[in-house]
Amino acid sequence: MPAHLATAVAAIERWTAQQPELRDDFTVDSAAASAFWGRAEEILADLPDRPDRTPEEQAAAQRVHDVSRRLRRGFVHAHGERLHDELTDGGRRPARLDELAYAAAERVAHLSPTRAAIAAELTRIQPLKEGREADQGILFWGLLRSGRSGAHVLRSMLRPTGRALGLLEELRRSGAVDLGVVSVERRGGVGHVTVKNLSCLNAEDNTLAEDLETAVDLVLLDDGIRVGVVRGAPMTHPRYRDRRVFNAGINLTNLYHGQISLVDFLLRRELGYISKIVNGLVLDGDCPSDPQVAEKPWIAAVDTFAIGGGMQLALAFDHVIADKEAWFSLPAVQEGIIPGASNFRLSRILGPRLARQVILGGRKIHAAEPEARLLCDEITDSDSVGAAVDAAADHLQAPSVVANRRMLNLVDEPSDQFREYMARFAFEQSKRLYSDDVMEILERTWISRGRG
Structure with a gap:
């Protein structure tokens, strides 16, 4: 063993033996844990930078992260509610995910990565990152698992974004x-949201998450809109030229290049625009027991395919129309990650056995199959999708639709169950993003596309 590595290993063992015991006192535990994590950062700094480490050096670094993360999990388990109260003025101030993440990093040093640390991570390809987002996953597991703080996080994420409010007029x-x-275009009483991420067949990434949440907010805020519609634009890709595509799932190229964020994409999409489609916008957060909500029915028009995140998105809609050649799939197991909230919703929609075939076995469901009737309300010729959307939008403008969808969602997606799912999702997905098998899949995918 090289001398510098032997020195580092010895330092790690001494440091591990000094792990503090949490004492159920937020102030005392914060100081002790921060000092312990600070020493961990010093040990990591004495090792080569992540891209330059040998396998043995990386194993030593991983040992530091593993020990640190066990303490982080214990800390947020014990003090998640107190931390949330300090970051939100006792729950009186709404705070979005990114605000909470970076405020927590300032309040308790080294509990989660700073904004600068995450910015540095975004400059690296996924296999060469330090994996700091795993610490954010632990933080949000701790905040969401609590009924009080978790409910406040969910409610805060249902408020309209500042960008949408600025564009509403x-x-x-x-x-x-x-x-x-x-x-976004208002035609009659219908808000048409057209996704046109043409360079990647409407694959989802941080930029699309920002734009799509803004679009959903605008539809829900505009009093002249009574129904929302999401449909993909005609593509410019040679294979699909002039054909509409609903959604190609997560942008694997961006994921390989480290541009897919846990907080700004993977958590934001579930707690942001997808939850807003299901639950509407919270317009008045001052009265949690009786908030003012802007809620509308939504239609998904699925052309060609809904892969991964596209199928996840479709599960949240009130009415799904698909062209008869379209197909649905959730290839997350093949990609090594968790398919958002699909594991929460799919068994209810398809039944547990078929849901396992789709999620665990990678089964595709084609619109022509009988099983597609469990996913779609209408299946039609591709040139008739637009007319079907118009007819469905007319029907969903009935005055009682909003109240009835609210009651359906109350039973279908109890907020506490969704919160508990998302707490575990934050923890598990943040680990999956940096697992060895995902790194191998990304490298293999990148090479197979002729870019290695």
């Missing part, structure tokens, strides 16, 4: 807003 005045890779 433009939509009201002109009837249309172009956000970049998503556009």
